[in-house]
Amino acid sequence: MTNHARTQNRFRRAAAGLALTGALAIAAAGCASGGSASAGAAAESDGSGIEGKRISYISFGQQYEFIVGLTTTLEDKLTEAGATVTTLDGKSDPNLQTTQVQDALAQQPDALIIDPVDPALMTAAIQKANQQGVPVFIVESLPEGVDYTSFVGYDxxxxxxxxxxxxxxxxxxxxxxxxxxxxxxxxxxxxxxxxxxxxxxxxxxxxxxxxxxxxxxxxxxxxxxxxxxxxxxxxxxxxxxxxxxxxxxxxxxxxxxxxxxxxxxxxxxxxxxxxxxxxxxxxxxxxxxxxxYDAIEMGSLTADNIIAFFAGEDFPEDTIIDPFIADSSNVDDDSLWGNLPALN
Incomplete structure (x- = not known):
């Protein structure tokens, strides 16, 4: 089965209100920056599950349709699993994101999701989360010199x-x-x-x-x-x-x-x-x-990793999603995240 076919199958399950799976054909690669091993992180979880956990999500910027699709998927899947998700709009401003991470950490969340505007400027904020022992789940861009629980990126x-x-x-x-x-x-x-x-x-x-x-x-x-x-x-x-x-x-x-x-x-x-x-x-x-750039897949895989972490289960530390083309030949395919009814 091709990457695209796998994406089609998962999207149809999402459209039907079922849980998306993490089975996309993806390239998993070790990150040079280093991060906490996912299996080890899972073992350190109390295994009590995600229900009742408070998760702060620092988004890239809600003015972009892609980020809205990503955010919708994350919020829906994590909320359905029983977590409380607080989303902060980074507004494409790295300085604002730094302040948002600091404010979020002051509330002592159970986990952070971060989509950095400028990865270099996010390093210190993530290191502070590391010091507090807050698990960090990163999407899109990976800063150097930080520990993280999982990264879901894109080629x-x-x-x-x-x-x-x-x-x-x-x-x-x-x-x-x-x-x-x-x-x-x-x-x-x-x-x-x-x-x-x-x-x-x-x-x-x-x-x-x-x-x-x-x-x-x-x-x-x-x-x-x-x-x-x-x-x-x-x-x-x-x-x-x-x-x-x-x-x-x-x-x-x-x-x-x-x-x-x-x-x-x-x-x-x-x-x-x-x-x-x-x-x-x-x-x-x-x-x-x-x-x-499959926003639904990125959000779903990130949510899957967070759910697995709190359940004490193994999950991939690094996941890279592959691109593909949409044109006149497949523009009406309901596997495309841009055709999600909630966004149209």
């Missing part, structure tokens, strides 16, 4: 490469493309750029122009408008998230570049995340594809 380098392959094929391996970048301090953005740039080295007839759009649609709108004003013949756009495409599309509309996929003059657009809006744009022919 951002592979995602960037997949975005490059998809875009290159769609523009017939020739032309100028824009790369809309995430935050300069973001490990996810840097890794997506790394994968994209490395793959584009194999496509010498494609010129890549980087735009420092910092994750936001507003920045994308201004910078894409400027880029196309200077060079109307730009063939395609790769964006580190689907949110920035919203601004890019508005810029293209302002310039009268409204041709959809299959029409002359269409600007090929490949995004990242697989959000509900991205899937709708694919249906409309405005966006060509998105590299799917």
């Amino acid at each position: 951002n380098v592979a995602a960037g490469a997949l975005g490059a392959q998809t875009l290159a094929a769609a523009i017939n391996d020739e032309g100028t493309v824009l790369q809309l970048q995430g935050g300069e301090a973001s490990k996810q953005a840097n890794e997506r750029k790394e994968g994209f740039d490395a793959e584009m080295e194999d496509h010498p007839n494609i010129e890549v122009r980087d735009l420092k759009t910092e994750w936001t649609a507003e920045n994308a709108n201004t910078m894409v408008l400027d880029a196309f004003t200077t060079d109307p013949g730009i063939a395609g756009i790769w964006s580190h998230n689907d949110e920035m495409i919203r601004g890019a599309v508005e810029a293209l509309r302002h310039l009268g570049k409204t041709a959809v996929a299959g029409e002359d003059g269409h600007v090929v657009i490949v995004g990242h995340d697989g959000t509900p809006l991205a899937l709708n744009r694919i249906r409309e022919g405005v966006q060509d594809a998105t590299v799917v």
Whole structure:
């Protein structure tokens, strides 16, 4: 069974209100930063189960559809298991997240879930949790020099490469493309750029122009408008998230570049995340594809690890989820997290 097929099966169980499993075909890798061994951590649990446990979740930022999907899954699964989850909106602000971790630790939670905006700035806060003996469950980006109970991440380098392959094929391996970048301090953005740039080295007839759009649609709108004003013949756009495409599309509309996929003059657009809006744009022919970053899977696997920890059961310390493409061929598949009824 393929990775995608496994994801489809689990999502359908979630949509039916059943528990998602952690059986996705994933790559488990040891982390260079080091962390508490999951089996050992499980053995140290009192084994009384998760019911009644208080869990604080420091989210990346609730302005992103991906984070809403991740948060919804975490909250629903942990609450159903009997825990109390307090979610704090990091608002893409690493300094705010540092304060939120300190405030959360003052309440002496039974566990912390952290999705770092800037992993380097989160190290000291997580070390404080280590000192207090609070188990830390990390998602998306792993800071160095910290102990953690589990990490559920994503292969951002592979995602960037997949975005490059998809875009290159769609523009017939020739032309100028824009790369809309995430935050300069973001490990996810840097890794997506790394994968994209490395793959584009194999496509010498494609010129890549980087735009420092910092994750936001507003920045994308201004910078894409400027880029196309200077060079109307730009063939395609790769964006580190689907949110920035919203601004890019508005810029293209302002310039009268409204041709959809299959029409002359269409600007090929490949995004990242697989959000509900991205899937709708694919249906409309405005966006060509998105590299799917499975928010439901990430939230489910993290919740599974927390439940296993408090039950004294073994679970993987490190889990890496693989990306895949959503395009016109599978956009209506109910396995895609962006098609989750609660988000539409």
